[in-house]
Amino acid sequence: MTQIVTVIGNPRPESRTHALARTLATALAAEFSGPPAQEVDLALLGPRVLDYEDAGVAAAVERVLAADVLLVASPTYKATYSGLLKAFLDRLGTGSLAGTAAVPILLGGAPNHLLAVDVHFTPLLLELGAFVPRRGLFVLESQVEGFAAFAGEWSASHAQALLAG
Numbered sequence: 001m002t003q004i005v006t007v008i009g010n011p012r013p014e015s016r017t018h019a020l021a022r023t024l025a026t027a028l029a030a031e032f033s034g035p036p037a038q039e040v041d042l043a044l045l046g047p048r049v050l051d052y053e054d055a056g057v058a059a060a061v062e063r064v065l066a067a068d069v070l071l072v073a074s075p076t077y078k079a080t081y082s083g084l085l086k087a088f089l090d091r092l093g094t095g096s097l098a099g100t101a102a103v104p105i106l107l108g109g110a111p112n113h114l115l116a117v118d119v120h121f122t123p124l125l126l127e128l129g130a131f132v133p134r135r136g137l138f139v140l141e142s143q144v145e146g147f148a149a150f151a152g153e154w155s156a157s158h159a160q161a162l163l164a165g
């Protein structure tokens, strides 16, 4: 059984970023025939991610640590991921995602920031110990509409690589 967990790093709830993550998680879950994906929507935790006594954030961290496949989605802010996402991931120990396959996803408006996902986002996940077997996904706002079809094709092509670690 492959447990997929998505982390959504948009400070706004029910964002397009959230929808992309959910779409990819659903497509991947169909490939694995596993349990439904679980979500950690950081918009619902907000500034509590900075509170190390907060039980809800601690539970979210545990959920992430239990993932087999972790989809981490963020809007592109200042050519990288959101500060909210970084504050949450700072809660995880270095190397604590060993054995977890990660897929970084950025949604952005600027084509010249396409490489931000591989240059800035993937190294963060590697530092946490995850393996990142495929290039990250940089989705332009203009590509959101067609993302469901893309997610199905991507999942069919790359699901097995996510299990290889």
Ligand SMILES: Cc1cc2nc3c(=O)[nH]c(=O)nc-3n(C[C@H](O)[C@H](O)[C@H](O)COP(=O)(O)O)c2cc1C
Binding pocket: 010, 012, 015, 016, 017, 018, 074, 075, 076, 077, 078, 079, 080, 107, 108, 109, 110, 111, 113
């Ligand atoms: C503070 C801020 C900074 C942004 N910086 C960038 C950026 O550097 N590059 C980029 O492509 N888009 C940037 N954008 C656009 C967002 O990435 C884009 O609107 C967002 O991904 C949309 O996601 P959402 O609909 O889920 O909120 C920025 C938006 C905001 C609000």
